[in-house]
Amino acid sequence: MQEIKCLAISPGIAVGPLFFYSTTVIKAEKQAAADPEQEIRCLEEAIEQAKVDLQAVLENSRKDLAGEAEIFEAHLMVLDDPVLLEQVAEDIRGLGVNAEYAWQQGMEKFAEMMASMEDEYMAARAADVRDVSQRVLRVLAGEQQDGRSLAQPSIIVAHELTPSDTVTFDRSKVLAFCTAEGGPTSHVSILSKALGIPAVSGLGQYMEQLRQASTAVVDGSAGKVILNPDEATQRTYISRRAALDEKFKRAFQETTRPAVTRDGKQVEVVANIGSVKDAREAVKYGAEGVGLLRTEFLFLDRTEPPTEEEQYSVYRQILEVFGDRPVVARTLDIGGDKPASYLHMNEELNPFLGVRGARLELQHEELMIPQLRALLRAGEGHNLKIMFPMISTIGEIRQANEYVRRVKGELEASGTPYARNAEIGIMVEVPSAAINADILAKEVDFFSIGTNDLSQYTLAGDRTNPHVAHLADSMDPSVLRLIGMVCKAAHEAGIWVGLCGELGGEVIAAPVLLGLGVDELSMNPRAIPFVKEQIRRYTVEEAQRIASHVLGLSSAADIRAYLTSLLPDGG
């Protein structure tokens, strides 16, 4: 029995045999073809086989992942592309080369063309083209195409998994995914979360041990793999899994219902998202809207900022998913810790105290204006709200509001439809903003408390520095007191307060936040069913009593211990 700590990328527990899935990238060698017509026939057959396989994948994904199915429909269209087939056939005849090589080169030509357009959407299509290319090469190489041949339910071990790998498996036979690489935002993480399959990653240096083991326990919540577990350990985890399943099923069944306290107050439970895909997932988990749309994904990993049109199209797609339900978009929140190459930012001694969030946008009109235009235009006919991150003084709010007025004036003058009544708010994540909440409340329509940064600034503990990160605990009485102050000031000024840090998704925090007066809780979609369930357990008065008791406790540890003791199963 061997226990390995690894990265938790999709929660849940699995116990079972290991299955090794090879995802080696095939590279075709150039060879002279004796009979080009025979090569072309082989290629056509391989493409037909790939289409049959893809159809099955498509059926599988339609069942579980309506949003993902689109990817595979696009793959099928590529396999039917007449120009591609004609060009590859011409190469086989003209150059007298083998089908594998000609196919690979033909596909790569299109992939490179798309990748060179420096457009996020087209870059993703380049990855799709390469994915399709490999699929056909695997058929030509006579390789086991996919995991549908799994004999028994297994834990899938692979170096890395692409979207089509992940969905190819017969879901009923996949217990968990273990990969050498891939972080919490990798394809395998996103897809396994959407499918509810436990997954762990970062197992690179242990692949040999995994290969030699026959069975394993995977804990995708704690980030743990136990190789060759003994019988007692297996039993422990099997019963833990059953309890988790039961708990999730119960919470999930109820998740589309609103979160109403026992005495009838409804708390808005919404999602933190960062892409169109996230938006669809959020709805599945019962999100009543979006409390934090991170727009950074549009701006990072590229050589120039996205155009207004590009942003508009993505914002519009997200807003359409939510219809008339609220979507709070946060304007670009980047800084020295996550730089964009095209901004030529100066290196800073203290990036967390440097040019970040609104401070950056207020200095870069060329970023601020197109983003506000894109957001306001996309919000027309929807329930869009805009918020500015990293606000520390009233001067910054006034400057930001001035930009909003200017953009609205331009849109009005050109007769462009836009969201006239979009509420404008700020993130409260700098202690000065929390302390001065009564002053700032006069200038905005809402607050959204960003507890991650608020905690690190309040406790002066860098979240990214492992030696002090533990200090930045959002359950510290100092942070909870600030949250209470913000809610009180906001309500006195007649505006609402949301909360979108990690604290919002912590089940034990829900009664405290409710008691402190937070009107809207925003979190990672998977936490929604549990937080809603928790809210339904209390009355507002009970929650207020819990909150005031907690504010009298002396440390984050005491507060956590007390709140955990309130859970029905004692945690």
Next chain:
Amino acid sequence: MAASINVTVKNEVGLHARPAAMFVKKASSFKSKVMVENVTRATAPVNAKSILSVLSIGVLKDHEIRIQAEGEDEESAIKSLVELIESDFGE
């Protein structure tokens, strides 16, 4: 004889994603040879039945494209493609 027409793409994403797929599917439903070029970007005409080719001419909102069709059903091919574009792909 070939039929051709110039038309401005007005839907939000241009000929990307679902609209591109719809355009190619529609073009493929006709017997005629159908070509499309991006006038705004001054690209060469490409086969409108090829998804990879249609994506490669990068048609965005407000771009002008030229559609040409040649064959027995050329008139109806042009007519339906223009209708599709003018409906903004049902967006």
